[in-house]
Structures are given as structure tokens and as C-alpha cells.
Amino acid sequence: MIVGDEHRGRVRELQARARELEEAAERATDPEQRQRLTDKARRAKEQSEQANRMTTQDPKNTGLR
Template identity: 45%
Template structure:
């Protein structure tokens, strides 16, 4: 079982990686590469929210 600190750390790493991809997308000259990087960054941000990381609006709890 992972501790809350480990989960928060993983979520933080995912958000940092998403930010790096967003920055790379902004620098990309190829429109397809830009879209690929942007889409991947969005997916990572969603995953970080689901991981219940610190600083997200999501509490990480399943409402059901």
C-alpha cells in the first residue's frame, strides 16, 4: 500500500512532466507533434488529479 506522501509525490511528478510537455508543445514547429504533446500533457494532468495529489481540486476519493 502506498502512503499519502508517495501518492502526492507521484502526482507532483506527473504534473511536472505534463508542464514539460506543454512547454515542448509550445516550442514544437510541427503541428502534429504539437498536438501529440499537448494531448499527452492533458492526459498526464488528468491522471495526476486521479492520483489525488496535493494541489488538485480532486480529493482522490471515489464518490460511489
């Protein structure tokens, strides 16, 4: 399914972005910058989890047919 593939691709992109931000936060020396990067990483991770739930959701439970 094309839509599912698009969602899975988006999930992978968001997961990779979250990892990149986490790594950048670990390298950051400025505490404020570290916090900003940590917050961005958390949001990206939350978005990837939400997108993943949408991808794995059973169409019967969503009203889609």
C-alpha cells in the first residue's frame, strides 16, 4: 500500500532526526542549546511514535474501509 509506505518512510525520517538531535545535544557545550536540542529530539520522537501508531492501526478501528 502506497500510503502505508509513505507513513513508514516518514516514521524512519523522524526517528533518524530524533537520533541526530539527541547526538547533537550530547555534543553541545552550551546548556541552553543542549536543552533546545533535547526538546526538539523529544518532539521528533513523539511525532515518530504517533506516525508509527497511524501506520500500524487496524483500518477496521479507524472507520476507514
